[in-house]
Amino acid sequence: MKKSVLLGALTVAGLAAGAAAAGTIDDVKARGKLNCGVTTGLVGFAAPDSNGEWKGFDVALCRAVAAAVLGDGNAVEFVPTTGKTRFTALASGEVDMLARNTTWTFSRDVDLKFEFVGVNYYDGQGFMVPKALGVSSAKELDGATVCIQTGTTTELNLADFFRANNISYEPVPIETNAEAQQQYLAGACDVYTTDASGLAATRATFEAPGDHVLLPEIISKEPLGPLVRHGDNEWADVVRWTLNALISAEEYGITSANIDEMSAGTNNPEINRILGTEGTLGEMLGLDNQWAMRAIKVGGNYGEVFAQNIGESTPIGLARGLNAQWTEGGLLYSPPFR
Numbered sequence: 001m002k003k004s005v006l007l008g009a010l011t012v013a014g015l016a017a018g019a020a021a022a023g024t025i026d027d028v029k030a031r032g033k034l035n036c037g038v039t040t041g042l043v044g045f046a047a048p049d050s051n052g053e054w055k056g057f058d059v060a061l062c063r064a065v066a067a068a069v070l071g072d073g074n075a076v077e078f079v080p081t082t083g084k085t086r087f088t089a090l091a092s093g094e095v096d097m098l099a100r101n102t103t104w105t106f107s108r109d110v111d112l113k114f115e116f117v118g119v120n121y122y123d124g125q126g127f128m129v130p131k132a133l134g135v136s137s138a139k140e141l142d143g144a145t146v147c148i149q150t151g152t153t154t155e156l157n158l159a160d161f162f163r164a165n166n167i168s169y170e171p172v173p174i175e176t177n178a179e180a181q182q183q184y185l186a187g188a189c190d191v192y193t194t195d196a197s198g199l200a201a202t203r204a205t206f207e208a209p210g211d212h213v214l215l216p217e218i219i220s221k222e223p224l225g226p227l228v229r230h231g232d233n234e235w236a237d238v239v240r241w242t243l244n245a246l247i248s249a250e251e252y253g254i255t256s257a258n259i260d261e262m263s264a265g266t267n268n269p270e271i272n273r274i275l276g277t278e279g280t281l282g283e284m285l286g287l288d289n290q291w292a293m294r295a296i297k298v299g300g301n302y303g304e305v306f307a308q309n310i311g312e313s314t315p316i317g318l319a320r321g322l323n324a325q326w327t328e329g330g331l332l333y334s335p336p337f338r
C-alpha cells in the first residue's frame with residue numbers, strides 16, 4: 001500500500017517537472033476556454049445540476065477565473081477528477097487549474113510541485129456514522145470498517161488517528177464520493193470519513209439525513225484551495241488574485257447587487273483599485289482593468305458564493321466558522337490590492 005502511494009507520487013512528480021512550462025495564461029486566452037479540474041461530483045462544491053450545468057462553491061471559482069481572463073464565466077470546460085487522478089490531470093496539462101476540495105500540504109507543494117494559490121475553505125477531517133450504530137465518539141470505532149477515498153489526505157490521517165488512539169480499523173477503499181455514498185448506505189462500511197464539508201454535502205443528499213450523525217472529532221487540518229503547476233507564476237498570480245478579489249469584495253461590501261454602481265467609482269481607493277477605476281492592477285496581471293469586476297459579478301463575492309452553495313440556508317448548512325472574514329473572527333484575509 002505504502003509503496004503504491006509513493007510510486008504514484010513519483011510518477012506525478014516526474015510529469016509535473018516535464019509540464020512546468022510557463023504560459024498557461026496565453027494558452028487559456030488562445031483556447032478561449034479554461035480547463036478546470038473539479039470533483040466527479042460533490043453537491044454544493046462541484047456537481048452538474050439537472051440541466052447538466054456545473055454548480056457549486058468550487059465551480060464558482062473556475063467561473064470567476066474564466067470571467068477574469070476570458071470575459072465569460074461560462075467559458076469553462078469542467079473536467080471531473082477523482083482523488084487519485086486529479087494530480088496527473090494538472091501535472092500533464094490536461095487542466096489549467098484544480099478547484100477540487102484539495103488540501104494544501106507540504107508534499108503536494110514541494111514534492112509533487114504544485115502551487116497552492118490560497119485557501120478557499122478551511123476544513124478538517126470528520127466521521128459520519130449511522131445514528132443506529134449508537135456511537136458518540138470516533139474513539140469508540142475500534143474494529144470498524146471505514147469507507148475511505150484513495151489518493152487523499154484522509155487515508156493518511158485516518159491511519160494516524162487510529163494508531164495514536166491504539167485502535168484498529170478495516171479500510172474499505174473507494175474511488176469517488178458517489179461510490180462512498182453507495183457503499184456506506186449499503187452498509188459495506190460502518191463509517192465514512194472525509195473532509196467535514198464533504199460529509200455535510202454528502203449527508204444532505206441522503207433520503208433521511210437525520211439518520212446519520214457527524215461525530216464531534218475533527219482529526220486534521222484540511223486547508224482546501226485552488227492549485228496550479230509550479231513554474232508558471234503569471235498564471236498562479238491570476239488564480240490567486242481572482243480568489244483574493246472575491247474575498248476582498250466581501251470585506252469591502254462589494255456585492256452582485258451594488259457592483260454596477262460601485263464600478264462607476266467610489267470614495268474608497270481600495271474598492272476603486274479592485275474594480276479598475278483607479279490604478280493599473282489588471283495590466284500588471286496581463287489582463288484588462290475590469291478583470292476583478294467581472295470575476296466578482298459572475299457569482300458574487302466570497303460570502304455570496306458561500307451562502308448560495310453551501311451556507312446555512314442551503315441543505316448542506318455549513319456555518320462560516322473558520323471561513324468567516326478576519327474582521328468577523330475567521331481566517332479569511334486577503335492581502336491588499338495596491
Ligand SMILES: N[C@@H](CCC(=O)N[C@@H](CS)C(=O)NCC(=O)O)C(=O)O
Binds near residue numbers: 040177195
Ligand atoms: N481534502 C482531501 C480529500 C479530498 C477528496 O477527494 N474528497 C472527496 C470527498 S469530500 C471528494 O471530493 N470527492 C469527490 C469525488 O469523488 O469526485 C484531499 O485533498 O486529499
